Amino acid sequence: MATVECRNIRKCYGELEVIRDFNLSIQDHEFVVFLGPSGCGKSTLLRMVAGLEDITGGDLLIGGARMNDRDPGDRGIAMVFQNYALYPHMTVRHNITFGLERTGVGKAEIERRLTPVVDALGLAIYLDRKPVELSGGQQQRVAIARAMIKTPEVFLFDEPLSNLDAKLRGHLRVEIARLHKTLKSTSIYVTHDQLEAMTLADRIVLMNQGRIEQMGTPEEIYSRPATLFAAGFIGTPNMNFMQFEVEGGALRDGLIHLPAPAGAQGQVTLGIRPGSVEVLPDAAEGSLPALVERDEFHGETRLVSLRCGTHSLMASVPAHMALQEGQELHIRLPEDKLHYFDTQTGQRLD
Amino acid sequence: MKPVTLILRGLLVLAALLVLLPLVWTLLNAFKTNADLLVSTPKLIFAPVWDNMDYVLGRRSVSRALMNSLVVCSYAVLLGAVLGVPAAYVIARIKNRATQEAQFFALSLRFLPPVAVAIPMMVIWLGLDMYDSRPALIITYMTITVSITIWLSVPAFERVPIAIEEAARVDRLGPYAVFFRIALPVAKLQVLSAIAFSFILVWNEFLLAMMLTTSRAKTLPIIASEMSQLGMSVPWGILNAAVVLLSLPPLILLALVGTGLNTAFSKKSSE
Numbered sequence A: 001m002a003t004v005e006c007r008n009i010r011k012c013y014g015e016l017e018v019i020r021d022f023n024l025s026i027q028d029h030e031f032v033v034f035l036g037p038s039g040c041g042k043s044t045l046l047r048m049v050a051g052l053e054d055i056t057g058g059d060l061l062i063g064g065a066r067m068n069d070r071d072p073g074d075r076g077i078a079m080v081f082q083n084y085a086l087y088p089h090m091t092v093r094h095n096i097t098f099g100l101e102r103t104g105v106g107k108a109e110i111e112r113r114l115t116p117v118v119d120a121l122g123l124a125i126y127l128d129r130k131p132v133e134l135s136g137g138q139q140q141r142v143a144i145a146r147a148m149i150k151t152p153e154v155f156l157f158d159e160p161l162s163n164l165d166a167k168l169r170g171h172l173r174v175e176i177a178r179l180h181k182t183l184k185s186t187s188i189y190v191t192h193d194q195l196e197a198m199t200l201a202d203r204i205v206l207m208n209q210g211r212i213e214q215m216g217t218p219e220e221i222y223s224r225p226a227t228l229f230a231a232g233f234i235g236t237p238n239m240n241f242m243q244f245e246v247e248g249g250a251l252r253d254g255l256i257h258l259p260a261p262a263g264a265q266g267q268v269t270l271g272i273r274p275g276s277v278e279v280l281p282d283a284a285e286g287s288l289p290a291l292v293e294r295d296e297f298h299g300e301t302r303l304v305s306l307r308c309g310t311h312s313l314m315a316s317v318p319a320h321m322a323l324q325e326g327q328e329l330h331i332r333l334p335e336d337k338l339h340y341f342d343t344q345t346g347q348r349l350d
Numbered sequence B: 001m002k003p004v005t006l007i008l009r010g011l012l013v014l015a016a017l018l019v020l021l022p023l024v025w026t027l028l029n030a031f032k033t034n035a036d037l038l039v040s041t042p043k044l045i046f047a048p049v050w051d052n053m054d055y056v057l058g059r060r061s062v063s064r065a066l067m068n069s070l071v072v073c074s075y076a077v078l079l080g081a082v083l084g085v086p087a088a089y090v091i092a093r094i095k096n097r098a099t100q101e102a103q104f105f106a107l108s109l110r111f112l113p114p115v116a117v118a119i120p121m122m123v124i125w126l127g128l129d130m131y132d133s134r135p136a137l138i139i140t141y142m143t144i145t146v147s148i149t150i151w152l153s154v155p156a157f158e159r160v161p162i163a164i165e166e167a168a169r170v171d172r173l174g175p176y177a178v179f180f181r182i183a184l185p186v187a188k189l190q191v192l193s194a195i196a197f198s199f200i201l202v203w204n205e206f207l208l209a210m211m212l213t214t215s216r217a218k219t220l221p222i223i224a225s226e227m228s229q230l231g232m233s234v235p236w237g238i239l240n241a242a243v244v245l246l247s248l249p250p251l252i253l254l255a256l257v258g259t260g261l262n263t264a265f266s267k268k269s270s271e
């Protein structure tokens, strides 16, 4: 078990700087998820922690010791790769034990450690097969077993579930969560799937273009996104955004009239999640007239596209609420569910 | 079966016969007496005799050439593999200007007409007083085996997923262990077939051998070609026997590697 600390980490590929001034401190036992759009540098960062990629600048500390120049094998880490990366010429058993053999652990000890790992992942019947004779999900289980048996200080996962189909992904996600609960190893998990991030993470590190956009528990990031990017990235369906000009301490256009947050000036973007938009049958105090443009059935809920004055926004309503396209109705934007951002800087206001 | 399939099958059979019949014919003729050979209607049923084989195998020149061929080709292939396989791995894994040039150089060795190599080589070996010796031929053949091994092994190593090697590094393997324990075993079949191919090329090599040997170091192809000039008439039986002998090692090798290759390609790929 160990802490992981990144101090002013930079990474350049030639002229191109893909990570700049990255600072992060991960607690012992913590499960941290790096979340972000494709190309934001999540994998690069993880691979620098693993030692598979050189660190251009800054310090990486695992368990308090500087790791920048150590080989991957000497960092006390284990890694699970996106495409499993099992050794195709070895049996499942050998794949799992190979790393231990290399570290000089005795045969009896390996046998002793193999059993619980194999049982935990349900791999007992596959031990003598080659990786090609397994399905994707089984292969990834072997890869997790291979990482687990080493009892590493830090577990690293690089999009381990993204090659699997949706159902299996859910299954294995639960399994990883369960394993973390029992093993309690410090873990860093890279994904661009926010559901995975939300369900697994103690703390999400939301990244964008090589920087940390926001850091916090899933609840924090969801309920108080720090930037426009964070607000737009987290949450399905996406948050609605509306642009306003601040005039005399209020946001207003012909229809809408809302108090502006303290200190707001110039352009302000108002955000509200579709689930927070209240749809009312009749006009009420503070309600706004809106027109139904489209109605998508999503099973539990319907996602309704509305036009409200010059703005268009989505509302998520219970599926039994029947709405026709072209129908006029009223909506209310509850004040405690509104997020204000400075349009220019993207920073949260209030 | 559809008529199209039938026609295509027929074409395949025809093509196979085109390749196989001359080989079968050579094999049969190697065991015929001259009387059976020199008839206007070719005989399929005849009393096989070992005379031709005995003659070929009994000649001192043949046994010496056989030894020469085996020694020269084995060493050239062995050295070619020892140098070429690691070189191919480096070229496949480290992409920079130097390795790109090295890869092209290996390839360009194959573009060179053999005569252009033979004459300078002849002068060099004469100057070093090593003309008509096995070492001279081994080193000359190494240019062929190294370049072929590199050329065919680079794609073999490129097909080994990089993530596997990274996983191995996390499993505490150093660069040499990654090569010997992971990359080489995974690319094994393709690398072996590259090496086998280089063996077949030098085993069949004629021009360089002819120009670089006169007596002591003559290889089997040279001796076989000399047999076509025994006396006035062409000794068909003996010639055929020599050809059969010459073809055996490459065929055995091909059979060995061929089955390996077949299993490699029929298996589900791991990616």
Ligand SMILES: Nc1ncnc2c1ncn2[C@@H]1O[C@H](COP(=O)(O)OP(=O)(O)OP(=O)(O)O)[C@@H](O)[C@H]1O
Pocket: A013, A016, A018, A036, A037, A038, A039, A040, A041, A042, A043, A044, A045, A192
């Ligand atoms: N070897 C390389 N040479 C140059 N640029 C690279 C190299 N590897 C990655 N990059 C760049 O670094 C940036 C970050 O890449 P990285 O693989 O870390 O993204 P990612 O967040 O993992 O994305 P994804 O979700 O698609 O895996 C990208 O813009 C990419 O183009």
Ligand SMILES: [Mg+2]
Pocket: A042, A043, A044, A159
């Ligand atoms: Mg990635």
